[in-house]
Amino acid sequence: MTVGSQVKTCLASLKSAQASLEQFALGTENQEAKSLFEQAAQTTQQVVQQVESRVQQLENEEPQYKGF
Template identity: 85%
Template structure:
């Protein structure tokens, strides 16, 4: 597995985790838990944006990684 594909796999996993956290926040009735899930989802979003930036950088440096 190449570095490019590993980074893209990680990005997909992060997006899945973020979606799960957002879903948990919507489903819970506990306000403390809701805030915790929302905060974790926001933190994950920041990481997703950073990793997406790295993916773009990889694709620009190594065109063979595009589309994986």
């Protein structure tokens, strides 16, 4: 597995985790838990943006990684 595909797999996993956290926040009535899940989802979104930036950088440096 190439570095590019590993980073993209990581990105997909992060997006999945973020979606799960958002679902947990929507599914709970406990305000403390809801706040915790929302905060974790926001933090995960920040990481997703950083990893997406890295994917762009990899694709620009190594065009063969585009689309994988």
